Amino acid sequence: METRRLVLLMIFSLSLIMLWDNYQASIGKPTLFGLSTGAQTSDKGDATKAGGSSAGSGAANDLPQAVAPTAGDVPADPNAIASGTAEAAPAAQTITVKNDVLELQFSSQGAQLITSKLLNHPAAENPELPVQLFEQTANRTYVGQAGLVGVPDAPNHRTLFELVSGSTEFAPGQDQLKLVFKATSGGVENTTTYTIFKNRYDIDLVINARNAGVEPVSPSAYVQITRDGNPLESDSSLYATFTGPAVYTPEKKYQKIDFEDIADRSADYVKTADSGWLAMIQHYFVSAIIGQDGPRENYTRQVDSNLYSIGLVSSLGTLAPEQTATYTAKLYTGPQDQSVLEALSPGLDLVVDYGWLTVIAQPIYWLLEKIHSYIGNWGWAIVVLTILIKLVFFPLSAASYKSMAKMRKVGPRMQKLKEQYGDDKMGFQRAMMEMYKREKINPLGGCMPILIQIPVFIALYWVLLASVEMRNAPWLGWVTDLAAPDPFYILPVIMAVTMFIQTKLNPTPPDPVQAKIMMIMPLVFSVMFIFFPAGLVLYWVVNNILSIAQQWVITRQIESAPATAR
Known part of the structure; x- marks a missing residue:
């Protein structure tokens, strides 16, 4: 089989792989590159809607159910869903805080973090607005929640808290500010x-639990992120990126979880650990809990x-009357900046997911970042990195082009x-x-060097x-x-021209149909790009x-050399 046919076969094979990869992503399945999209999951039954848990046994099963908001409003009675009552309760207060990079909103309803806007990152769908991760509206539920369980009626993320102290603005020279929420119920005070x-x-x-009763109690602290499974408006139909939860533990390292696996209770991840982190991931951004x-x-x-x-x-643990216990955690809501994430917790930089090629991609990113630090x-930096990679593979490319030149x-x-014949x-x-x-x-000399370079x-x-x-x-x-995308399509057009020139430098397939296909391929790829x-x-x-x-120089050298006697 001629080298040209092998190249053609490789192109069609890669095209089929890309089509299958995107089909898998569109239905929420893992892709060949280890990625998947967060496909919306349908209702899995009344038991799940009423509060079924996929965490198995343990304290996680005692957690109160998240409240799905209607037009951003919380229920009048935070316990109405559980008790069936509808007694009036004080309205929840919303507290807004801004630093240099974030605009945050907290609700006194459960001391929840309900809004996080990334001020330095314009939204893809509307550059006039910042990217928003945490959000509580009619179209999106994405909130950070915390509370106490293990004691009946202990303050949780549905309890109405009081903001007891905390400035909402940074004073000159101030590098941090604190918001303190407090609620007491079930004989436990949650600060x-x-x-x-x-x-x-x-x-x-920081969650401080104080036993305000007269009997010993054994509360547990929880921190969670609750999010709907809707795809993002900025998601592309041409390439898939992962949207959904992830868990990192020293035992199994980085584990992604599909929404539909949570729904059918088949999610596989480490359920007990002594360290690590949890996250909700989307393209470019992440919210994480580091306990x-x-x-x-x-869970x-x-x-x-x-x-x-x-x-x-x-x-x-067990708290005697008036005894206090403290639980601390760190929340992150921001861009997938690998250096920042790595400094916060081991392995958190893995949310920048390169799939099964991480071992190759990480050094490439490191080199790209170093080049950018100078340029x-x-x-x-992309131009220089491409040149360096091309130099590394120069001998392999040369072997491939020599084979093609001889075929030509x-x-x-x-x-x-x-x-x-x-x-x-x-x-x-x-x-x-x-x-x-x-x-x-x-005959294989033109293909094998190319195949070796494909993973890189x-x-x-x-x-x-x-x-x-x-x-x-x-x-x-x-x-x-x-x-x-290039707003004026200049780069895709240049790419089409360069692909056409490469096609002319390659040996012409003896099959006229193959030759026509190879001439059409630059146009097809330019439209895709x-x-x-x-x-x-x-x-x-x-x-x-x-x-x-490189190919032009090698082709000229081969064609100018005397032919072997027949």
Whole structure:
């Protein structure tokens, strides 16, 4: 089989893989690259809607159900869903706090974190507005919750708290501020304190439980993130990124969890641990819970139709009257900045998910970041990185292009052989192999070097796709956002031209149908790449230009060399 046919087969195989990959993503299944989208899950039955838990046994089963808001309102009575009563209760208070990078809103209804706006990251669907993670509206439920369980009627995320102290504005020179919420019920006093830091995305959470009764009690503290399973407006139909919960423990490291696995109670993850973190992940951004070290139970569950929670619960021990126990945790709501995440907790940087190619992608990202630290422009950093990778694979590429050049050189002779043998395919194959042997041509020589490079190029693809640093990062002129498609389609057009030039440099397939397909491929790929982020297209354009230069030099050398005697 000619090298050209092998290349054609490889292209069609990759196309089929991409189609299957996107189909799997569209139905919420894991993709071949270890990614999946958060597909909306249908109602799984009245038992689940009423509060079925997928956490198994333990304290997590005692957690109160999340309250799905209607138009951003909370129920008049925070216990109405559980008790069936409808007595009037004081309205919940909303407290807004801003630092340099976040705008946060807390509700006195359960001392919940109900809004987090990332002030330095414009939303993809409306650049005039910031990206919003935590949100409690009619269309989106995504909140951070905490409370106490293990004691009947202990204050939890449905209890009405009182804001007892805390400034909502940073004073000059102040680098942190505290919001203190307090509620007492079931003979237990819950004092929940949030500490917001200037110019930081992480928030300290402290839960103080005091036994206000006359009998010993054994409360447990929990922290959870509750989110609906709806896809994001910014999700692309051309490539899949993971949206959903994740768990990290020293035992099993990083484990992603699909919403539908939570719904049907088949989610597989470490449920008991002494350290680690939990997170809710989406493209470029993450919200995470980093609990204090010590025995805990991790849990996930569907709390309502298309509403899911991931959290941890930890025992505070037995408290005598007036005795107090403290639980501390850290919340993060912000971009997937790997250096920041790694500093917060071991393994938290893994939310920047490169799938099964992480071992290759991580060094590539490290190199890209180092290049950017010197250049200061992510677009030019991509150009330099592509050049360096091309230099590393120069010998392999050279071997591939030499094989193609030899195939191109003997193309006319091969066509004559085909005409000479006519329908005698066996005779033609024998004559062709003799010619290959005489000209020292390896039919697989053009494909194998390319196949070896594919994992590296796929890893680089995911680095550019997953790196939040590409969002709103300009390159030059018309490219003002490397994470968005080229607004004037200049890069896709250049890519189509470079692919066409490469096609002309390659040996012409003897089959006319194959030849026509190869000529059409640049157009097909350019249309596809119109919708891809400009940073990815820039990488392909630079790689194609370098390949053309290398292949042109090698082809000229081979074609100018004297032919082997027949």
